[in-house]
Amino acid sequence: MPGNTFGQLFRISTWGESHGESIGVVIDGCPAGLPITAEEIQKELDRRRTGQSKVTTTRKEPDRIRILSGVFQGKTTGTPLAMMVENADADSSKYELIKHLYRPGHADFTYDKKYGFRDYRGGGRSSARETVGRVAAGAIAKKLLARRKIKVFAYTRQIGDLVMQSFSQKEIENNIVRCPDKKMAEQMVQAILQARKDGDSLGGVIEVVAKGVPAGLGEPVFDRLDADLAKALMSLPAVKGVEVGIGFEAARLRGSECNDVFIAKNGKITTKTNNAGGVLGGISNGNDIVLRMVVKPTSSINREQDTVTQKGRKSKIRVEGRHDPCVAPRAVPMAEAMVALVLIDHLLRQKQAQL
Ligand SMILES: Cc1cc2nc3c(=O)[nH]c(=O)nc-3n(C[C@H](O)[C@H](O)[C@H](O)COP(=O)(O)O)c2cc1C
Numbered sequence: 294m295p296g297n298t299f300g301q302l303f304r305i306s307t308w309g310e311s312h313g314e315s316i317g318v319v320i321d322g323c324p325a326g327l328p329i330t331a332e333e334i335q336k337e338l339d340r341r342r343t344g345q346s347k348v349t350t351t352r353k354e355p356d357r358i359r360i361l362s363g364v365f366q367g368k369t370t371g372t373p374l375a376m377m378v379e380n381a382d383a384d385s386s387k388y389e390l391i392k393h394l395y396r397p398g399h400a401d402f403t404y405d406k407k408y409g410f411r412d413y414r415g416g417g418r419s420s421a422r423e424t425v426g427r428v429a430a431g432a433i434a435k436k437l438l439a440r441r442k443i444k445v446f447a448y449t450r451q452i453g454d455l456v457m458q459s460f461s462q463k464e465i466e467n468n469i470v471r472c473p474d475k476k477m478a479e480q481m482v483q484a485i486l487q488a489r490k491d492g493d494s495l496g497g498v499i500e501v502v503a504k505g506v507p508a509g510l511g512e513p514v515f516d517r518l519d520a521d522l523a524k525a526l527m528s529l530p531a532v533k534g535v536e537v538g539i540g541f542e543a544a545r546l547r548g549s550e551c552n553d554v555f556i557a558k559n560g561k562i563t564t565k566t567n568n569a570g571g572v573l574g575g576i577s578n579g580n581d582i583v584l585r586m587v588v589k590p591t592s593s594i595n596r597e598q599d600t601v602t603q604k605g606r607k608s609k610i611r612v613e614g615r616h617d618p619c620v621a622p623r624a625v626p627m628a629e630a631m632v633a634l635v636l637i638d639h640l641l642r643q644k645q646a647q648l
């Protein structure tokens with residue numbers, strides 16, 4: 294089955310290319326009766342949008358959301374919910390010049406291998422522009438989760454070798470790199486601007502937290518909650534790794550250090566620490582769900598690199614055009630959307646698990 298669909302009970306299909314006419318999403322399985330407005334979805338899309346600050350691509354897409362179906366009198370109807378935005382500022386001229394060359398680090402070569410043909414304008418379907426649909430669907434998932442007092446938020450933890458030290462949750466939205474550690478945020482901005490000036494790019498780490506998730510979500514074997522969350526984040530462009538809880542740090546610890554010891558608090562069973570990141574045996578344990586994803590440095594860089602033509606002839610490439618010098622800041626709302634989509638899907642599945 295072509296891989297444009299995600300989720301089991303809350304299913305989304307995204308469609309569209311970076312330089313095509315428009316781009317969007319269809320949600321199938323959204324429960325009826327949820328009050329939702331275009332403005333609420335727009336708010337999330339505005340956090341994802343291009344051209345929003347000096348550390349993002351200069352492509353200027355307004356990304357005005359249109360709800361085409363599935364909402365009547367301000368409420369979801371339970372029928373397929375379709376949403377789209379126009380591509381208003383695509384400029385394919387720079388791509389015309391490099392259409393026979395493979396950009397190192399981008400998907401040009403692999404798309405040719407898979408399909409024998411590709412829409413070379415703006416990376417076509419491989420462009421992060423595809424995530425418009427995910428973020429729009431994520432806005433609806435977030436609203437459904439909020440009814441159960443579940444909140445998903447993310448922030449930039451690291452850019453290049455700059456790692457956040459501390460933060461207050463209230464400040465998460467306050468700066469353009471979306472790092473809640475204000476001091477570090479300023480350094481991150483400078484590092485990104487410098488990388489762009491050098492004709493280069495930077496990678497980073499984003500942390501995602503879900504609060505208020507009840508114990509019991511997730512399936513015990515293949516659709517473990519952590520497996521689905523990892524897949525959701527890994528399915529975002531440029532993501533090269535995902536950690537749950539303490540993640541790879543677990544290799545250094547002994548069992549006695551790693552185990553989250555059970556305690557009873559105000560008549561509720563919980564744990565003293567949260568090294569597991571809120572999931573045990575693939576099932577949520579009621580603690581915060583804590584995840585991290587690493588994004589690689591943007592591959593399209595404005596400096597000469599070696600490459601080959603489609604026919605395998607040696608060549609040089611300098612990728613011009615409008616690219617994010619670091620994808621981390623704009624990936625923050627994408628990560629939240631993907632986690633919200635998994636959680637709403639599993640919440641609906643859990644409703645079927647117990648009478
Ligand atoms: C928020 C975001 C913005 C991105 N912007 C760009 C960009 O401007 N230029 C680019 O070459 N890649 C960009 N990417 C990354 C590419 O889409 C990605 O590297 C490409 O699809 C190949 O996939 P892979 O890196 O996962 O292998 C962006 C990714 C994200 C998440």
Ligand SMILES: C=C(O[C@@H]1CC(C(=O)O)=C[C@@H](OP(=O)(O)O)[C@H]1O)C(=O)O
Nearest residue numbers: 311343350352415416420421422615616
């Ligand atoms: C357009 C968006 O981001 C784009 C993601 C992207 C890529 O290769 O992923 C390349 C750039 O655009 P273009 O396809 O025109 O070269 C970014 O501007 C967006 O997120 O809406």
